Amino acid sequence: MHSEAVASRSTEPRTGTGSSPTIDAVSLAIIEQLQEDGRRPYAAIGKAVGLSEAAVRQRVQKLLDQGVMQIVAVTDPLTVGFRRQAMVGINVEGDLDPVAEALTAMAECEYVVMTAGSFDLMVEVVCEDDDHLLDVINKRIRTLPGVRSTESFVYLKLKKQTYMWGTR
């Protein structure tokens, strides 16, 4: 074998300014493969990106260890019994962090992000039913110290949800 392929030891770490653990093109290609099918065999991936099976295995392991990616099953919440979801915009007075931490600790919050704009925080909440949702928003979020106000956007229909980062 002598695939002229992508591989070359320390080539082009240069993904711009460089985040912490910079991902090179080969790892990117591996990730793309696994975004198509998380169970794709290492050998097949290796063929696609021009690396040996073992090398792919080592890279994947490292990517997992570093927390750059994870291989998981994702589902449509509706089909697994969570029938109420909402995005909640939150305004906070004072320090954002404690509020963000508290939200992060709540199992119902799938997604917590600090934002610029008319909300300080946005949180995606996944609940079993209306009562559950009401409880989370009114009893657990709005009562957090520092929370000034919230605005809820109940999901009516999820139109798209992908995991194709890098695959463009």
Next chain:
Amino acid sequence: MHSEAVASRSTEPRTGTGSSPTIDAVSLAIIEQLQEDGRRPYAAIGKAVGLSEAAVRQRVQKLLDQGVMQIVAVTDPLTVGFRRQAMVGINVEGDLDPVAEALTAMAECEYVVMTAGSFDLMVEVVCEDDDHLLDVINKRIRTLPGVRSTESFVYLKLKKQTYMWGTR
């Protein structure tokens, strides 16, 4: 073996009103296993949920075929080169669907959902840099016919992102 485990054929389909393909407790347990590790061997899953390797294999295949779940690699967008993300709230006049469809077709839109509340649609946009983000919002979203107004929430810090549905 005779794990008293979860298994029993058609037990409790009753997830309330019942979505289309109702998921029973065993499949739920399988999904949970795969949410922890998308590459876990079928035999190991079987042991955990009280099913044979073959049965797990069949169930997983069906869940994938039915589109109930998918096994994929997920990454932190920041570490793979997408440094600007935003949630965009959109107000539409007239029919929502065409707008939603157009957004769904855009590669930069990772997440599109119809909502109740002061926005009709919420869209998560993933971009490489500010220019890219600006382009998407001003040139591609705001120009869609029917879009009355938009409001953007640029991500400052992603605090939490999980895929643990069913694992509660």
Next chain:
DNA sequence: CTCGAAACTCACGGAATCCGAAGTTGGAGG
């Protein structure tokens, strides 16, 4: 009640995959 379908178990065997270990290579730094 009887029949049929669906789902599971058990067993098997070959092919494919996984995985640890050992050997190779190229570049950076002393």
Next chain:
DNA sequence: CCTCCAACTTCGGATTCCGTGAGTTTCGAG
């Protein structure tokens, strides 16, 4: 120049995957 290290390759044995076929149990329809 020499050494070290990280990344890669090769290799063989253990494990997993996966189709297949037979037998069992449960449920629902006729």
